Amino acid sequence: MERRQLEYFVAIVEHGGFTLAARSLRVAQPSLSRAIRNLERDLGVTLFHRVGRNAVLSTAGELLVERARLVLRDFDALRAAAHAIGDGAVGRVDVAATPSSALDPVAGTVAELRRRQPGVTVSTSSALSAAEVIGMVVRGRCEVGVCGSAERPAGPGLVAYHLRDEEFLVVAPPGTALGRRGWVHPADLRGLGFVMTRPTSAVRALFDRLAAQVGDLTVVAEVGDRSVVLPMVLAGIGVGLMPDGWDDLARRAGAEVYRFDPPERLPQWLIHRTGPLSAATRAFVETTLAQATGVTGL
Template sequence: MDIRQLEYFLAIVDRGGFNRASSALYVSQPSLSQAVRALERDLGSELFHRIGRRAVLTEAGRALIEPAREAVRSLETARASVAAVHELREGRLDVASMPSQAVEPLTSLVSGFSRRYPGVSVVIKAAFTSRDVIDMVRTGAVELGLLASSGPVSDKEVASHPLGRQRFVLAVPADGPFAGRTSVHCRELAGQRLIVGQSGTGMRAYVDVLQEQGIELTVAAETEHRVSLMPLVLAGVGLAVVTDAWRDVVRRLGARVLDIEPEATLDIALVSRRGILSPAAAAFVRAATAAPDR
């Protein structure tokens, strides 16, 4: 067994099959298949059921995913440690982020990090819920994760580095309700049409709580795609409860932002696996937690 075989195995898992994996790795499919068969011989067990053009993980294959990620990550950490001798002049850092936090504070964090370490490529992976972020970090799919939660993140599964809080605000079209206002009480949302995120997100949880409190509102649209949120608002479909991260974006698009009273917030945190981080991840965490305006 060698690390290349594990990298090939994970590529098939992540890309959903041999064809896509071979294209992503720039290797021929026969070479990829041969490497996987050699890995299966070494392990004494089939890793995939080959059904036509599909590759379905066996129970042994599923059991290998996390150890394989850890082995590959360990090698990447070793390589990055060598690069650290050269002051992080090159390398890669994988970060998972929930959509709103990918607007802010991730933009500012990556901007500052990239100015200091321009040779390190930051790869941002999408995660829709805090559970998604924690699982991606815990299993080694990424080194760091940025998430929002209704309370402090438990250190049970991952190490947590608090970055502050973001309050909920209301995105309203320029010609929408509450004209001339800078704030709105949550009970004034009664009778309004709202655009919400999917279950598991902080924005959706806040709206669900309002409904549980007896505030009768209509969910006009539910979207997993944050890029569609503001176009829906601007098209008059409804209003959107978002976090403070969206404030500048909403205003630049010509819509209005109203503070929702009483103030309700989400805790923002950067999370990492326990133990030794790669030099790039450690530098990113240091920069994030030292930021004066976090």
């Protein structure tokens, strides 16, 4: 088995077929097909069912694709570690993050890496929930994940660091008066309409809990992309719930921002798999931990 065969196998899965995978890899499609046939012969299993021009993963293929991604990640980590001995941290790190975590702390980590480790490139992948972030890291789609979760993230071969406790805010249209002196009690929200994300997000879980506690809270708009919540709030459509990473942006945009009394908080975590880390991944992890807690070194 060769690394090239695993790369071809994963590329076909990622691109949904042989044609697009060959184009992305810049190889002739017959060469790609031949490499996969050789891999199937070496493994003694069929990896794809050919249905017309489409390639559908077989049961064996579904079981092997995650392991193939992990093996390729480990290859990259070993190569990057060798290069880093003389050149410092270089390479790319793929980070899975929920939208609020991408804003804080991922954006801050990227800015710090640009100053101190310019050879590191960070590529972020958006996830709607902590469970999705964990899955992307466990399956090898990303090396690192950052998310908010009431429970410590857990999974096979997973390492988790507590970064801080995010605080949830109420963000209202300009000129909206709620509570007093920048604070609101849950009862102050009675009768309001909310711009809300779809179920599975931490923000939606908070809304559902408040609705059960207070009553008379309604969803006036439901969105799949959290980045449109603030524009909808500014347009006067309804009130939003946002993590504190949005505080400065919301205030500068003209929204009214309120804190909960007592505060509503959610632990924020950084996760990665056990085993060797590439130089770029290690730089990202250490920079994030240093910014959050002052911890350095793994």
